[in-house]
Amino acid sequence: MANILLLCICFVLGILFRKSKRFPENTSQVLNSFILHVSLPALVLHHIHEIQFSKETLLPALMPWMIFTVAGIFLYALFRFKKLERKTAICLLLTAGLGNTSFVGIPLLETFLGKESIGYAIISDQLGTFLVLSFPGLIFATVADGKEWQIKTLFQRVFTFAPVFALLLAVLSRPFSYPTWFIVVLQRLGDTLSPLALVSVGFLLNLRTMKGHRLHLVLGLGLKLIVLPVITILVYRNFNTERLMYETIVLESAMAPMVTSTIIAIDRNIVPHLAGLMLGIGIPLSFITTYFFLNLMKAGIL
Structure with missing residues (x-):
């Protein structure tokens, strides 16, 4: 619970920093840049290097790919039928389609x-959520401005993105052991991600912007916190999995929007206020919805 309390404190601090007007207007952008170029790559270098692959990793790892695909198909349909603008659809895909499976x-x-x-949970996060963000997620973020990209240009942008480069480096370095001092440095730098991200989101969050995004917010949070977990239940209850694995997968699918994908949406100006609202409101709301799904599973209803 200490980690959750830390997140709440950092989020509130971000709001207070903005209200105090003692911090510059670009505070959120500066924090986001540090997160994307230092905190996240450090976290990736550490966890991807250490994770163990086996047959048991398949089902938890596939869940984030499944919900991202389902969310993508649904939001693409709304875009094609002109119910959503391109940037709004991609903003919701990056937030509703990716869960806060770690922090x-x-x-x-x-x-x-x-x-x-x-x-x-770590398998679901590292082999699922993070890889989805690193490749299809980042590709969608890259084309969010509506421009046509050549494949070569697109791949250059993806593979020169610091977290993706760190991912490739972590995979290539797996045969070798990290020195102890390097592991400690990576852990300390990685630990800065979640607090700084919540400060950044709190700094950006302005509930006055909710009026212009109310319908999109309901759509996104309804999709992330209710619809996608129900779809996960319908799919995964057909597998003969260990009960603890099943419950973990379902609850992971019901988590709030991913911090990092939200930061990317904000950093790239993909409807940043909607992204901030999705995360800022989604996190406390997810405490209620995940507890609801937990009790239904414990009661044998799901």
């Missing part, structure tokens, strides 16, 4: 299901 997900799972669930 909020792991503390909640430890509280709800115990430490035994954390292994499945």
